[in-house]
Amino acid sequence: MKSLAELDKLRDKLQQEMKARQGEHDVSIAVSMGTCGIAAGAREVVKVLLNELREQGLSDVALTQTSCVGLCRQEPLLEVKMGDEKVIYVNVDQEKAKEIVKRHLVKGEIITEWTVS
Amino acid sequence: MEDLSQHLLDLSFNSLAAGCTDLQICIREDLKSNILEFIVRDNGHGIDQEDIEKVLDPFFTTKENARVGLGISLLKEAVERCGGIFKIDSLPRIGTCVQAGFPRDHMDRAPLGDMTGTIISLITAGGDMEMVYHHEFNRKQFYFSTEELKLSLEGISIQTTAVLVWLEEYLSKEIKALRRGKDEKFGRAG
Numbered sequence: 193m194k195s196l197a198e199l200d201k202l203r204d205k206l207q208q209e210m211k212a213r214q215g216e217h218d219v220s221i222a223v224s225m226g227t228c229g230i231a232a233g234a235r236e237v238v239k240v241l242l243n244e245l246r247e248q249g250l251s252d253v254a255l256t257q258t259s260c261v262g263l264c265r266q267e268p269l270l271e272v273k274m275g276d277e278k279v280i281y282v283n284v285d286q287e288k289a290k291e292i293v294k295r296h297l298v299k300g301e302i303i304t305e306w307t308v309s
Numbered sequence: 310m311e312d313l314s315q316h317l318l319d320l321s322f323n324s325l326a327a328g329c330t331d332l333q334i335c336i337r338e339d340l341k342s343n344i345l346e347f348i349v350r351d352n353g354h355g356i357d358q359e360d361i362e363k364v365l366d367p368f369f370t371t372k373e374n375a376r377v378g379l380g381i382s383l384l385k386e387a388v389e390r391c392g393g394i395f396k397i398d399s400l401p402r403i404g405t406c407v408q409a410g411f412p413r414d415h416m417d418r419a420p421l422g423d424m425t426g427t428i429i430s431l432i433t434a435g436g437d438m439e440m441v442y443h444h445e446f447n448r449k450q451f452y453f454s455t456e457e458l459k460l461s462l463e464g465i466s467i468q469t470t471a472v473l474v475w476l477e478e479y480l481s482k483e484i485k486a487l488r489r490g491k492d493e494k495f496g497r498a499g
Contacts, residue, residue: 202471203461203465206465206469207463225322225430227319227380235315235318236426238426239426239477242470242473242474242477259326
């Protein structure tokens, strides 16, 4: 059961972790959230990403959003940034989102067949 | 758009794009008076008087890199499909308020959908924005505020994955509980 009491426990745990880990996010995932993205299911992708990030223990990956980038036909769209390298995945569904976390973020392998160049 | 929570997300993203720092989402459902209505109110930069009529036009947008602005017109269409009411009020530099009301039992009314997902997506997009979510169902209430959550987080970011995962489970539990038993009264007839 998720309750407010549990939030207190979680906060204390996170505060401990914060002390152990310093520094900024250098990996981020942005989901495109224009009208086009939302209609195509971007919000469901965000939820899947969130749970997969936790599953994989990737607590220092920043999950953010961008607006429409003009590729409405290929939404949902996901942008992975690692350092200076930026990769855009198109037509992302819930299954693909999980794979991207597992392969790109965990193993560092870019899934080129789903990207746009 | 499949459901109303997607429209709400879209409206809220407009607010974010308008530089909003305080967002209010209020939903009211009442079976007795057969109504489902929501209001999104922000303190963004507002819409000019001359543009306010035009936002209903799907081919109007003020965004520089876009040629269409479908969001508002899609919502208006969803409202009018079931004979509801739609209203948009805005004052430049003060903010914007969008209001939609539906006959709750209308066949063409889209379901409310996943409000939890909408709130979570909004928080990942605008960590600095404060949001109040107020949901009334048959006079029962649920209230959530990012400001209060941030206070109890004592400096831990609201955008931390673990916090968002907690929030997702918390919100979906609370919203489900609020809306549970919605058909009880009718189901027990006889």
